[in-house]
Amino acid sequence: MSSDTVISVRGLRNSFGDQVIHENLDLDVRRGEILGVVGGSGTGKSVLMRSIIGLQIPDEGEIDVLGENMIGRSEDEAKNIRRRWGVLFQNGALFSTLTVAENVEVPIREYFPFIKPPLLDEIAGYKIAMSGLPANAGPKYPSELSGGMRKRAGLARALALDPELLFLDEPTAGLDPIGAAAFDELIVGLKHKLELTVFLITHDLDTLWAICDRVAVLADQKVIAVGTIEELLSLDHPWIQEYFNGPRGRAAVASRKED
Numbered sequence: 664m665s666s667d668t669v670i671s672v673r674g675l676r677n678s679f680g681d682q683v684i685h686e687n688l689d690l691d692v693r694r695g696e697i698l699g700v701v702g703g704s705g706t707g708k709s710v711l712m713r714s715i716i717g718l719q720i721p722d723e724g725e726i727d728v729l730g731e732n733m734i735g736r737s738e739d740e741a742k743n744i745r746r747r748w749g750v751l752f753q754n755g756a757l758f759s760t761l762t763v764a765e766n767v768e769v770p771i772r773e774y775f776p777f778i779k780p781p782l783l784d785e786i787a788g789y790k791i792a793m794s795g796l797p798a799n800a801g802p803k804y805p806s807e808l809s810g811g812m813r814k815r816a817g818l819a820r821a822l823a824l825d826p827e828l829l830f831l832d833e834p835t836a837g838l839d840p841i842g843a844a845a846f847d848e849l850i851v852g853l854k855h856k857l858e859l860t861v862f863l864i865t866h867d868l869d870t871l872w873a874i875c876d877r878v879a880v881l882a883d884q885k886v887i888a889v890g891t892i893e894e895l896l897s898l899d900h901p902w903i904q905e906y907f908n909g910p911r912g913r914a915a916v917a918s919r920k921e922d
């Protein structure tokens with residue numbers, strides 16, 4: 664694995680009963696890039712992310728993240744590797760009985776139990792601000808936030824341990840176009856400031872064009888192509904052509920030209 668590769672997946676196989684999701688799937692994610700992951704519904708984008716972060720044990724394959732082999736590690740070893748990344752799950756996955764600040768503090772308390780208030784609150788406040796939330800969001804409960812604010816709260820928690828790598832599962836799903844564009848900008852800004860590598864599952868064509876350095880396409884149980892959108896457009900695959908050159912794909916291009 665080259666030092667520029669932060670995630671390397673080789674020969675991945677995942678199945679649930681008779682249903683094979685991935686077969687012989689390979690993927691590399693390069694340091695410092697935002698890699699978009701696209702594919703039809705049910706092609707296994709989330710299962711791929713869950714395999715990489717160790718929440719899904721594959722039938723076969725090798726997965727290296729940040730130079731560490733992820734398969735067959737003890738719980739203690741896995742925990743040490745896990746602290747080097749942050750994850751924003753599709754629904755935000757916030758604890759509903761905790762405030763935003765308390766949610767952000769959960770991973771900090773887990774890994775650094777000696778950090779006590781007021782330093783703990785100060786760190787949480789800093790992460791909340793970084794995620795573009797107003798300071799008064801800290802004491803609020805998730806149910807008191809808009810969808811966009813909940814995503815930002817989830818992002819603040821994902822950033823809690825100063826990750827090197829960020830996993831985002833459909834972060835702009837359910838946001839209006841202005842909210843989605845603002846979230847995209849936030850991700851790019853954080854990527855530059857924090858020198859992050861980002862693994863981003865999305866259906867959002869605007870997001871793909873606006874912020875992704877490369878895009879990986881999942882189909883037929885594997886990654887069928889990886890490249891810039893321009894590179895993908897030159898491929899003669901029906902799903903890729905329909906996705907990027909269909910009406911929605913063309914609308915995304917047209918709206919970029921208006922900007």
Ligand SMILES: Nc1ncnc2c1ncn2[C@@H]1O[C@H](COP(=O)(O)OP(=O)(O)OP(=O)(O)O)[C@@H](O)[C@H]1O
Nearest residue numbers: 679682684702703704705706707708709710711866
């Ligand atoms: N824990 C599980 N048990 C059984 N089947 C599962 C499980 N998790 C996922 N699947 C199945 O695996 C397939 C891939 O699911 P996954 O959520 O990864 O798709 P996806 O590409 O992320 O889809 P979407 O774009 O709709 O979110 C689906 O058919 C799903 O039903």
